[in-house]
Amino acid sequence: xxxxxxxxxxxxxxxxxxxxxxxxxGILKQDRVILSQxxxxxxxxRKEDYQLAQEVIEGCLPHTGNSTRIGITGVPGVGKSTFxxxxxxxxxxxxxxVAVLAIDPTSQSSRGSILGDKTRMNELAxxxxxxxxxxxxxxxxxxxxQKTQESLLLCExxxxxxxxxxTVGVGQSETEVKNLTDFFLLLMIAGAxxxxxxxxxGIMEMADAILINKAExxxxxxxxxxxxxxxxxxxxxxPKDSDWIVPVExxxxxxxxxxxxxxxxxxxxxxxxxINGYFEENRNKQQxxxxxxxxxxxxxxxxxxxxNNQDRIEKLKQAILSKQISPFDAANKAIDR
Amino acid sequence: xxxxxxxxxxxxxxxxxxxxxxxxxGILKQDRVILSQxxxxxxxxRKEDYQLAQEVIEGCLPHTGNSTRIGITGVPGVGKSTFxxxxxxxxxxxxxxVAVLAIDPTSQSSRGSILGDKTRMNELAxxxxxxxxxxxxxxxxxxxxQKTQESLLLCExxxxxxxxxxTVGVGQSETEVKNLTDFFLLLMIAGAxxxxxxxxxGIMEMADAILINKAExxxxxxxxxxxxxxxxxxxxxxPKDSDWIVPVExxxxxxxxxxxxxxxxxxxxxxxxxINGYFEENRNKQQxxxxxxxxxxxxxxxxxxxxNNQDRIEKLKQAILSKQISPFDAANKAIDR
Numbered sequence: 001x002x003x004x005x006x007x008x009x010x011x012x013x014x015x016x017x018x019x020x021x022x023x024x025x026g027i028l029k030q031d032r033v034i035l036s037q038x039x040x041x042x043x044x045x046r047k048e049d050y051q052l053a054q055e056v057i058e059g060c061l062p063h064t065g066n067s068t069r070i071g072i073t074g075v076p077g078v079g080k081s082t083f084x085x086x087x088x089x090x091x092x093x094x095x096x097x098v099a100v101l102a103i104d105p106t107s108q109s110s111r112g113s114i115l116g117d118k119t120r121m122n123e124l125a126x127x128x129x130x131x132x133x134x135x136x137x138x139x140x141x142x143x144x145x146q147k148t149q150e151s152l153l154l155c156e157x158x159x160x161x162x163x164x165x166x167t168v169g170v171g172q173s174e175t176e177v178k179n180l181t182d183f184f185l186l187l188m189i190a191g192a193x194x195x196x197x198x199x200x201x202g203i204m205e206m207a208d209a210i211l212i213n214k215a216e217x218x219x220x221x222x223x224x225x226x227x228x229x230x231x232x233x234x235x236x237x238x239p240k241d242s243d244w245i246v247p248v249e250x251x252x253x254x255x256x257x258x259x260x261x262x263x264x265x266x267x268x269x270x271x272x273x274x275i276n277g278y279f280e281e282n283r284n285k286q287q288x289x290x291x292x293x294x295x296x297x298x299x300x301x302x303x304x305x306x307x308n309n310q311d312r313i314e315k316l317k318q319a320i321l322s323k324q325i326s327p328f329d330a331a332n333k334a335i336d337r
Numbered sequence: 338x339x340x341x342x343x344x345x346x347x348x349x350x351x352x353x354x355x356x357x358x359x360x361x362x363g364i365l366k367q368d369r370v371i372l373s374q375x376x377x378x379x380x381x382x383r384k385e386d387y388q389l390a391q392e393v394i395e396g397c398l399p400h401t402g403n404s405t406r407i408g409i410t411g412v413p414g415v416g417k418s419t420f421x422x423x424x425x426x427x428x429x430x431x432x433x434x435v436a437v438l439a440i441d442p443t444s445q446s447s448r449g450s451i452l453g454d455k456t457r458m459n460e461l462a463x464x465x466x467x468x469x470x471x472x473x474x475x476x477x478x479x480x481x482x483q484k485t486q487e488s489l490l491l492c493e494x495x496x497x498x499x500x501x502x503x504t505v506g507v508g509q510s511e512t513e514v515k516n517l518t519d520f521f522l523l524l525m526i527a528g529a530x531x532x533x534x535x536x537x538x539g540i541m542e543m544a545d546a547i548l549i550n551k552a553e554x555x556x557x558x559x560x561x562x563x564x565x566x567x568x569x570x571x572x573x574x575x576p577k578d579s580d581w582i583v584p585v586e587x588x589x590x591x592x593x594x595x596x597x598x599x600x601x602x603x604x605x606x607x608x609x610x611x612i613n614g615y616f617e618e619n620r621n622k623q624q625x626x627x628x629x630x631x632x633x634x635x636x637x638x639x640x641x642x643x644x645n646n647q648d649r650i651e652k653l654k655q656a657i658l659s660k661q662i663s664p665f666d667a668a669n670k671a672i673d674r
Contacts (some may be wrong), residue, residue, distance in 0.1 A: 061663050111463045186342070267474035287657050291671075296637055298672045303636045313632070320624050326398050327628035334628075 001217050014120050017041070024059035027158045032131055035158045039133060039151045050301075057178060060157035063282075067099075067156045068266060071177040073203065074187030079213045081120040083187060083253035084164060088121070090259045091162050092129040099131040099155035100124070101148055102166040103173050122235050143163055146293055174203055179289050182279065183208045183266050185249045190219055190226035207246060209265050215250035215258065223250050242278040244269055311332070354378070357389055361396035367496045369468055373564070374522045376470060376488045386642045388639075394487050397494035402620075405603060408514040410504045411524030418457040420499060420524055420590035425458070427596045428499050429466040436468040436492035438485055440510050458530065462518035468497060483630055486517050497672040511540055516626050518544045519616065520603050526555055537583075542574050544583060544601055552587035560587050579615040581606060646671070652674065 024040065026034025042053045073079050088098045100121070125128045133151065152163050165181055167173045168248055186207035204210070210230050215223035230248045240246070247265055251258030272281040303309055318329040325333070343552070360378065363371025379390045379425045411417050425435045470488065489500050502512045502518055515521055523544035541547070547567050551561035567585045577583070584602055588595025610616040640646055653667040662670070 037371055061665060250654050284658055287664045288654055291654065291657055292610060294665060294668035295671050298668055299637055299640045300633055302672060317625055317628065320628055321621055327393060327624045328398060328631060330628050331631035335633050335639060 017049065020059060023056045026059055027056075027154055027307035028063060030159045032158075035131065038154055038179075042150050042154070043147050047305075051208055053065045053150075057153060060154055063157040064153045065110060065156065067163045067239070068183065068270065069152065069163045069165070069181040070266065071165050071167065071174070071181035071184040072187065073174050073177070074213075075331060078187045078189050078260060079253050080166060081249070083122045083211075083213055083259075084166060084260045086162070086253045086256050087262060088124040088130055088162075090256075090263060092124075092127050094263070096162050097129045097131075097160045098124075098127075098157075098162045099152075099160035100133065100164045100166060101151055101155070102134045103148055103177065104319065107237065117164075131155065141176070146332070148177075149290060149293075152180060163261050166254075173280065174206060179286055183269055183283065186210045188212050188223040188226065188230070189214045205232065208240075208242075208244060208269060209221060209246060209262070210234070210248045210259070211262065212248070212250050212252055215326045216252035216255050220250075241271050242269075242282070243276055303335075343483075349377070352387060354386065354583050357392035357396060360393045361494075364393075364397055364495045367480060369495075372468065372491060373470065375491055376514075379487050379491070380484050390487075394490060397491050400494040401490045402493065403502045404489075404498045405504070405516040405520065405607065406489065406500050407603065408502050408504065408518035408521040409524065410511050410521070411550075415524045415526050417524055418504060420548075420550055420588070420596075421503060422458045422461045423590045423596045425461040425467055425499075425501065426464065427593075428599060429461075429464050430652055431600070433499050434466045434468075434497045435461070435491075435499045435501065436495075436497035437501045437503060438488055438492070439469075439471045439513065440485055442471050468492065483634060485514075486560075486630075488629060489517060511543060513619060514541050516527045516623055519610075519619065522548045522599070522604055525549050525567070526551045526564065527559040541570065545577075545579075545606060546579060546583060546593070546599070546653060547571070547585045548599065549585070549587050550590055553589040553592050557587075578612055579606075579610050579619070581615075601671065640672075 011168050018037075023034060023038040027038055035327065038056050039048055039054065041074050044050075072080060072084060084100055088100060091098045121132055148165060152165070155163055163181075167177050174184075184206050186209070188210060188278065190212055212230070213224050227248050227250055234246050234248060237246075249258060249261060249265070251262065253259070269278065273282070305312075308325050313334055315333055316325065319325045320327050323337050355374075360375040364375055378386055378393065381387075383389065389558075409417060409421060425437060429433045439452060458469055458638055462469050485502060489502070492500050497533060500518075502514050504514050504669050511521075520542050523540065523546070527549055549560050549563050549567070562586055564585050571583050571585060574583075586595060586598060587603070588599065590596070607616065610619070648672055653662065653671055656662045657664055657667050
């Protein structure tokens with residue numbers, strides 16, 4: 001196989017593809033190495049990998065849907081990794097299996113600053129009940145979130161019952177992650193105004209809980225002050241469809257205080273929204289969203305895979321570069337309008 | 338017409354559509370009200386507006402390409418509006434016409450925090466040679482950038498020779514704006530570490546100039562210190578395809594110092610990259626990028642406009658909601674795979 005069984009990730013250069021059942025069986029047997037290989041397969045942009053990836057997803061589908069899906073965001077510096085490490089360890093210590101998927105929308109040009117730092121989440125990374133995986137970015141048709149969604153499903157099939165999707169910053173990816181998750185957690189810190197933290201109102205409105213990290217030592221009074229401020233701010237937002245009142249809590253990922261409480265909050269949220277029907281309603285909406293995304297991906301693929309279209313597009317690109325046609329007219333010509 | 342000629346923007350409720358030539362002629366006559374109406378038309382998600390919008394763009398195309406296209410980014414709190422106001426006023430005082438288009442990727446849920454504050458860019462907003470327009474966000478097939486690109490072209494046809502595209506934050510939209518512009522300007526402030534400013538390495542790598550705003554009064558020494566730090570950081574980045582050495586400069590938008598210098602920097606950039614061919618090469622790349630985006634939009638449109646497909650999709654959505662089929666299988670079925 002050319003794979004070192006001790007590595008969490010396969011060595012890219014020696015990666016050979018296996019049959020779909022190899023991946024499916026491995027995932028269902030909760031083999032982390034095979035899970036990791038399967039995610040690499042899904043993220044592959046090689047055309048010949050696509051069909052196989054689809055088969056793997058399809059085989060895993062019946063075993064999905066049973067996890068609590070949590071989105072976590074906050075600008076760099078807020079302590080996301082330390083928090084996820086503490087939170088993840090608490091979850092595994094309670095007998096859960098935790099998968100962490102990280103999305104970095106800006107890595108298109110610089111590639112993977114997330115998890116690039118090898119010291120991040122040391123404890124969690126070596127926990128047998130945890131699985132950490134940075135999400136490949138890139139320009140694929142379906143976009144980052146599509147691949148993350150599919151990775152999430154594989155993790156569920158591999159028995160992870162808490163899936164954490166981490167995003168950095170304040171961009172579009174938060175909206176997409178909201179579409180993949182049941183619960184959306186916003187990490188903040190005291191001291192820096194939210195202006196400076198770059199957190200937009202839109203992101204705050206999405207949050208199901210606001211957690212002020214680094215509430216420790218000298219900063220504690222400031223953290224409490226920030227807590228009051230955010231509580232007031234929350235009141236000004238329109239009520240949520242889930243009827244959930246967004247809690248604003250303190251924690252210290254460093255000192256591991258306030259971490260268990262986050263698990264309780266998420267449990268309360270699940271209970272409340274399961275009873276009032278929102279949980280199911282939200283997942284249904286996400287299913288339709290996923291369907292549309294997937295369908296768009298397939299429609300475009302069908303078009304670009306046709307060799308007639310490929311030739312035509314190549315010629316039109318040349319015509320654009322030699323200024324014989326505008327990109328606009330060329331696009332219309334490419335689809336025979 | 339039901340339009341108040343004194344308003345920069347048409348009243349939505351009373352908006353009636355005109356012929357394509359009405360919009361095209363108005364734009365070429367540099368009529369700001371009609372330009373604004375045409376952008377509203379382009380941003381419209383009403384199906385019946387699409388064809389008309391395409392005709393308007395097509396009619397304007399021969400009159401585009403002659404502006405300097407500038408992307409400006411920086412996290413909230415960095416003073417983007419004040420800077421753009423000072424920069425824009427300087428440009429118009431030198432006889433230029435300036436259009437400002439603003440993209441807010443997070444406004445999907447909260448709608449338009451950009452320019453919502455009525456006190457923003459007061460002076461520029463009342464300048465006869467300036468045009469300010471927030472970009473509609475939303476879930477359209479082509480995405481935010483597609484509409485912004487088309488708005489940019491209309492502004493060029495209306496005689497604006499400097500187009501500024503403003504983005505907020507650190508998300509995906511910066512990559513897209515990079516694809517629309519000739520020059521990418523990153524605003525920073527001293528005092529807050531770049532970690533806290535939420536600026537990712539990827540964004541810094543994209544910048545053609547870094548400008549440290551609020552370099553004034555007591556903060557000046559700090560600003561100079563930040564300048565040195567960023568200059569050092571810049572050296573660690575790989576050299577740019579444009580062969581351009583990224584300058585790190587100070588300015589105070591408030592005191593209007595360092596503003597003229599930005600114009601000179603952009604002029605130097607244009608000169609250098611015109612001579613070494615990068616300017617043209619970059620625009621060519623953008624043309625191909627635009628072609629692909631537009632083509633994808635049209636391919637999807639063709640599919641969804643077919644009534645057979647609409648019926649099938651509706652039925653499949655129902656089947657998803659009643660758990661008879663997975664979104665994944667439904668997508669494959671929808672395209673007859």
